[in-house]
Amino acid sequence: MDLSFTAEEEAFRTELRSYLESTLPAEWSRPGFWDSIDRNDAFNRRRQWEAEKAKAGFAGIAWPKEWGGRGGTEGMKAIYDEEMTRARAPRGANQLGLTYLAPTVAVLGSEQQKRDIIGAILRNEEIWCQGFSEPGAGSDLAAIRTSGVQDGDEYVVNGQKVWTTQAVHGDKLFALVRTEPGSQRHQGLSLMLMDMDQPGVEARPITTMSGDQEFGEVFFTDARVPIESNLGGIGNGWQTAMLLLSFERGASAFGMYTAMRQQLAGIVAAARSTYRDGRTAAEDPVLRANLAAVVTELECLRYHSFHVLSATETGRDLGFEASMTKLQWSETMQDLFEAFDEILGPNVTVRQPFDDGAEISDLSALQNQGLYSRSVTIWGGSGQVQRNVVAERVLGLPR
Numbered sequence: 001m002d003l004s005f006t007a008e009e010e011a012f013r014t015e016l017r018s019y020l021e022s023t024l025p026a027e028w029s030r031p032g033f034w035d036s037i038d039r040n041d042a043f044n045r046r047r048q049w050e051a052e053k054a055k056a057g058f059a060g061i062a063w064p065k066e067w068g069g070r071g072g073t074e075g076m077k078a079i080y081d082e083e084m085t086r087a088r089a090p091r092g093a094n095q096l097g098l099t100y101l102a103p104t105v106a107v108l109g110s111e112q113q114k115r116d117i118i119g120a121i122l123r124n125e126e127i128w129c130q131g132f133s134e135p136g137a138g139s140d141l142a143a144i145r146t147s148g149v150q151d152g153d154e155y156v157v158n159g160q161k162v163w164t165t166q167a168v169h170g171d172k173l174f175a176l177v178r179t180e181p182g183s184q185r186h187q188g189l190s191l192m193l194m195d196m197d198q199p200g201v202e203a204r205p206i207t208t209m210s211g212d213q214e215f216g217e218v219f220f221t222d223a224r225v226p227i228e229s230n231l232g233g234i235g236n237g238w239q240t241a242m243l244l245l246s247f248e249r250g251a252s253a254f255g256m257y258t259a260m261r262q263q264l265a266g267i268v269a270a271a272r273s274t275y276r277d278g279r280t281a282a283e284d285p286v287l288r289a290n291l292a293a294v295v296t297e298l299e300c301l302r303y304h305s306f307h308v309l310s311a312t313e314t315g316r317d318l319g320f321e322a323s324m325t326k327l328q329w330s331e332t333m334q335d336l337f338e339a340f341d342e343i344l345g346p347n348v349t350v351r352q353p354f355d356d357g358a359e360i361s362d363l364s365a366l367q368n369q370g371l372y373s374r375s376v377t378i379w380g381g382s383g384q385v386q387r388n389v390v391a392e393r394v395l396g397l398p399r
């Protein structure tokens with residue numbers, strides 16, 4: 001395992017760091033800033049800033065140049081994840097398009113689709129949503145019921161998706177649809193490419209417990225989609241979906257590690273300024289032990305990330321082993337915020353006023369991140385499902 005980056009990669013870090021320092025508005029890291037502005041305005045600012053960053057060459061870092069990427073190394077991608085987090089750059093606006101759709105189009109798409117879709121994703125001209133989950137189909141994705149019935153050279157789509165990230169702000173949707181009436185399970189599905197603002201498609205926001213509306217429900221009522229608006233061929237939706245989901249594999253956790261280190265620093269500061277029974281929480285031996293255990297987990301995650309990076313740099317496809325990375329970072333994040341909950345006690349649920357003079361000026365951001373951490377063992381395959389994958393596909397245990 002290689003624990004260092006090359007000189008070329010470190011030069012990339014310097015260039016990116018200086019780009020971020022010169023373009024990220026200072027007010028964006030002011031405590032409470034994002035909560036103080038209108039949701040649509042917030043999304044449009046993130047979208048626009050990211051589009052400019054792509055024009056400056058800081059998008060699609062390890063993607064080939066022919067897709068509009070930078071043609072960099074996996075090490076540069078890891079550095080990119082670290083530096084974006086370090087600079088507190090806003091979350092990507094087009095994660096589902098970038099992570100899943102663009103690489104799938106590069107493999108399965110027609111030449112026209114490659115031209116139309118990939119560059120527009122990188123430049124944030126089209127924000128994509130993923131329409132897989134339904135009220136009765138989550139971990140058991142093959143239970144999909146949204147139907148597409150052929151009518152001339154179009155499919156007429158009816159049904160419902162749920163937990164659709166960016167449902168409200170998205171421009172497009174890649175949706176798994178049962179296009180063969182009466183088909184069962186993995187058969188008869190197609191990945192249809194749809195417009196979010198076309199007739200018959202209605203997005204409704206869902207508000208999460210942290211007050212965000214990052215996802216929603218999508219209802220289809222006789223929404224018409226041209227037959228050619230599919231990826232991978234009609235009836236091949238399951239294979240297309242499995243390829244698409246595989247692109248999260250190999251993702252290292254450098255960005256997650258850096259974010260959790262920042263959060264840990266805030267949590268330690270909170271422990272030092274929270275008094276219980278005549279002493280600070282930082283002096284309580286049980287709370288100290290909790291934090292020490294999390295630091296150990298975090299350092300294991302860091303070395304695991306280097307292990308994953310070394311493997312991908314040698315061209316090895318991690319395949320199902322990637323489930324171990326997701327399990328490791330998601331459970332570390334929950335342990336981190338459980339330690340935070342113990343430190344604040346019942347006050348963890350009480351929203352703190354913003355106070356620039358306080359030692360922890362953005363406690364409410366940590367509280368929001370704590371609420372968000374509950375979702376990380378659900379999306380992208382739940383913790384239990386990842387364990388099944390590791391047991392059956394990596395360790396070869398019987399079902």
Ligand SMILES: Cc1cc2nc3c(=O)[nH]c(=O)nc-3n(C[C@H](O)[C@H](O)[C@H](O)COP(=O)(O)OP(=O)(O)OC[C@H]3O[C@@H](n4cnc5c(N)ncnc54)[C@H](O)[C@@H]3O)c2cc1C
Nearest residue numbers: 130131132133138139163164165375378379380382384385
């Ligand atoms: C923040 C967030 C963003 C999301 N974004 C999207 C999106 O953009 N597009 C999209 O399509 N979906 C999205 N999802 C949905 C996500 O993919 C599903 O929530 C997930 O697949 C789990 O499905 P479910 O919620 O139906 O839970 P279920 O599948 O009903 O699971 C319920 C419980 O049963 C357990 N379980 C299920 N099957 C097994 C099994 N075989 N063995 C052991 N335990 C099992 C699960 O681990 C879980 O604890 C998002 C979810 C979240 C939380």
